[in-house]
Amino acid sequence: MIKKILCGIITVIFLSQSTLYAKENSYTDNLSVGVQSSGLSSTGLSVKYALNDKFTLQGILGMLGTVSNYSARAIYNFKQDDNFKYYGYGSVGVWKYSDYLANETSMGFGIGAGLNYDVRKLDKTLPPLFLSAEIGFDFINFSYYSYGGLGVGFGVHYKF
Numbered sequence: 001m002i003k004k005i006l007c008g009i010i011t012v013i014f015l016s017q018s019t020l021y022a023k024e025n026s027y028t029d030n031l032s033v034g035v036q037s038s039g040l041s042s043t044g045l046s047v048k049y050a051l052n053d054k055f056t057l058q059g060i061l062g063m064l065g066t067v068s069n070y071s072a073r074a075i076y077n078f079k080q081d082d083n084f085k086y087y088g089y090g091s092v093g094v095w096k097y098s099d100y101l102a103n104e105t106s107m108g109f110g111i112g113a114g115l116n117y118d119v120r121k122l123d124k125t126l127p128p129l130f131l132s133a134e135i136g137f138d139f140i141n142f143s144y145y146s147y148g149g150l151g152v153g154f155g156v157h158y159k160f
Contacts, residue, residue, distance in 0.1 A: 038134065042065030042066075044060055045061045059073075071092060071095075076088050089136070092108070095147070110139065112135055
């Protein structure tokens with residue numbers, strides 16, 4: 001529990017420093033921070049950084065749940081229409097399962113696809129919040145716990 005709290009504090013410090021750096025250097029619309037629930041993984045903090053119009057990097061600290069994960073994603077933006085931006089992703093990370101009977105850690109990876117929606121499409125005065133919905137497949141090999149398969153994920157991110 002203390003490790004999770006410490007990770008959360010370090011993440012908040014990192015995010016606040018990254019945001020200040022981005023604002024000072026005019027890197028607008030590249031950084032977004034939010035909450036992500038991806039596939040079968042747990043829910044947690046998420047940071048996205050758009051490298052350009054096509055590629056985005058994402059880090060997820062999924063600390064809420066019996067299964068936690070620390071993963072990174074490479075996101076490829078396929079297409080954008082009037083309302084949605086469609087994307088595919090590949091992820092790699094470390095997943096940890098912990099309960100009163102077993103405690104184990106395993107490397108894993110995943111693939112998936114989804115869409116983003118800018119809530120400012122509803123009203124231009126709303127903040128730059130982006131909602132995402134996705135479907136993905138996680139491949140994690142725990143010894144004592146059967147985990148992996150098809151899952152649905154959701155996210156909410158604020159773009160700086």
